[in-house]
Amino acid sequence: QSALTQPASVSGSPGQSITFSCSGTSSDVGTYNLVSWYQHHPGKAPKLMIYEGSKRPSGVSNRFSGSKSGNTASLTISGLQAEDEADYYCCSYAGANTWVFGGGTKVTVL
Amino acid sequence: EVQLLESGGGLVQPGGSLRLSCTASGFIFSSHAVTWVRQAPGKGLEWVSAITGGGGTTYYADSVKGRFTISRDNSKNTVSLVINSLRVEDTALYYCAKVTASTVDYWGQGTLVTVSS
Numbered sequence: 757q758s759a760l761t762q763p764a765s766v767s768g769s770p771g772q773s774i775t776f777s778c779s780g781t782s783s784d785v786g787t788y789n790l791v792s793w794y795q796h797h798p799g800k801a802p803k804l805m806i807y808e809g810s811k812r813p814s815g816v817s818n819r820f821s822g823s824k825s826g827n828t829a830s831l832t833i834s835g836l837q838a839e840d841e842a843d844y845y846c847c848s849y850a851g852a853n854t855w856v857f858g859g860g861t862k863v864t865v866l
Numbered sequence: 867e868v869q870l871l872e873s874g875g876g877l878v879q880p881g882g883s884l885r886l887s888c889t890a891s892g893f894i895f896s897s898h899a900v901t902w903v904r905q906a907p908g909k910g911l912e913w914v915s916a917i918t919g920g921g922g923t924t925y926y927a928d929s930v931k932g933r934f935t936i937s938r939d940n941s942k943n944t945v946s947l948v949i950n951s952l953r954v955e956d957t958a959l960y961y962c963a964k965v966t967a968s969t970v971d972y973w974g975q976g977t978l979v980t981v982s983s
Contacts, residue, residue: 799975800975801961804969854913859910
């Protein structure tokens with residue numbers, strides 16, 4: 757049950773695109789197409805942005821997209837906006853009703 | 867609208883116990899697993915425990931196995947997490963969240979547990 761690996765921080769200017777990764781293992785990210793991404797503003801409930809690797813829940817902007825290759829998943833935010841500044845966590849299903857999360861990536865809009 | 871509301875957090879001495887509660891609304895409660903996830907100060911999210919919709923099967927992270935007990939009362943739309951033998955390292959914001967098709971989808975805002983002498 758080792759945590760997924762995410763970069764601690766990523767930054768970009770308004771309008772730019774940023775992409776950051778989430779590295780797991782063959783026991784989680786590599787086996788299950790069940791990677792999700794959450795946007796978390798401190799003091800608020802985390803919000804699901806991407807599920808099953810690349811699907812967006814209703815109401816989530818299409819500026820957010822997800823992908824996966826092997827044991828690594830990625831989240832891309834296009835057309836970066838000030839409101840996108842938040843912490844982002846990846847999560848992978850790890851089998852038998854267990855999950856593993858990443859350490860989080862702080863996104864800063866310059 | 868799906869809502870989850872945690873309660874029961876507080877300041878506890880090492881070795882003490884707490885009972886956290888999660889009250890849900892806005893969905894068919896008994897049809898969904900519920901999970902607890904925690905976030906220690908300055909740290910990332912850590913999965914802690916889960917319980918199936920019917921309550922018949924429970925799951926725990928290795929770090930809490932034997933000290934944490936999850937349960938649910940589907941007649942009251944509540945899930946509880948009893949934490950025994952509290953340690954300083956259990957200090958965290960504890961979130962409960964709904965599970966749909968193996969995805970943790972909706973979260974509460976959390977309840978803070980502080981373990982300190």
